[in-house]
Amino acid sequence: MEAREILTRFKKNEITLEEAEHYFRKEPFEKMGGYAKLDSHREVRSGFPEVIFCSGKADEHFVHIFQKLYEDNGEVFGTRASRHQYELVKDLLPGVEYDDLSHIIKIEKKHKEHIGKIAVCTAGTADIPVAEEAAQTAEYFGTRVERIFDVGVSGIHRLFSRLEVIQEANCVVAVAGMEGALASVLGGLVDKPVIAVPTSVGYGASMHGLSALLTMINSCANGIAVVNIDNGYGAGYIATQINRLAVRENQEQ
Structure with missing residues (x-):
């Protein structure tokens, strides 16, 4: 979740002060084993969440990163993905979409404003x-x-x-x-x-x-x-x- 969403949910009493504090005390990145450091504060800094460059990633690394970004943001976007990578996650995350033309793999929030x-x-x-x-x-x-x-x-x-x-x-x-x-x-x-x-x-x-x-x-x-x-x-x-x-x-x- 981004900072604005945390503050809004706290204002509406949907989360406690301790839960809000826990989010802001987190490191600006999240370590995943010895292979990745997810930039969890990127959207706070730049207005855009982290996305995945899929090509060349080991299967296990790709799956864990894809799942984690989806859990954190409620959506996830990857470029230069293969159909094999899509097959790896399609049963784990039923909402995932893959485009053979652009090689984009994503789970996108519904009813997004453009x-x-x-x-x-x-x-x-x-x-x-x-x-x-x-x-x-x-x-x-x-x-x-x-x-x-x-x-x-x-x-x-x-x-x-x-x-x-x-x-x-x-x-x-x-x-x-x-x-x-x-x-x-x-x-x-x-x-x-x-x-x-x-x-x-x-x-x-x-x-x-x-x-x-x-x-x-x-x-x-x-x-x-x-x-x-x-x-x-x-x-x-x-x-x-x-x-x-x-x-x-x-x-x-």
């Missing part, structure tokens, strides 16, 4: 797995997401047909492989930040996304920030931060 709006755009259909990682990350953290797929520069009229929706968003995520030109085009058409996500989609000279990465870093358009190759999670996280600031500003006005 605020503001970001637009997640892809150049091609092959970029959708990374875009879905970005979109589902943002949705998990409470952002309303508009998906706009397959609007790359080889048929730019497709992008123009959805331009009004994109321009209404508080932030735009541009996901593209090949030469990665979509981010530059969007940067010249919107007055909001653009987060460029290079993907490893392309033929040999794309160098597994390096060509798209270099194009995006060298963009002549303003207002573009670039995350690592295939890093949909990082883009969804930053887009949510920007979206929250925009919503807060609108509320204050």
Whole structure:
């Protein structure tokens, strides 16, 4: 539970003073054997709970971390998960969901409010797995997401047909492989930040996304920030931060 929830429950006499004190006296991390230290105060500091990068984790470690984060937060989110990892936890935690496209595994609270709006755009259909990682990350953290797929520069009229929706968003995520030109085009058409996500989609000279990465870093358009190759999670996280600031500003006005 986060600090606000603890204080609210104490105010409503749902927990005792001793129980509230026990929470605040806890270390800012929780040791799990000799293999992990869960950052239990991350949401207090940053506004976002800890999530799991699932790839490469031993089965036992993954299961224990996944269960513990769910017990602490009432929901849990993991990226780069395999179907094998899903099989490990699906009987232990019946509410778990797995997406084969984005490789996201999660248990999410029902009836979650989604605020503001970001637009997640892809150049091609092959970029959708990374875009879905970005979109589902943002949705998990409470952002309303508009998906706009397959609007790359080889048929730019497709992008123009959805331009009004994109321009209404508080932030735009541009996901593209090949030469990665979509981010530059969007940067010249919107007055909001653009987060460029290079993907490893392309033929040999794309160098597994390096060509798209270099194009995006060298963009002549303003207002573009670039995350690592295939890093949909990082883009969804930053887009949510920007979206929250925009919503807060609108509320204050």
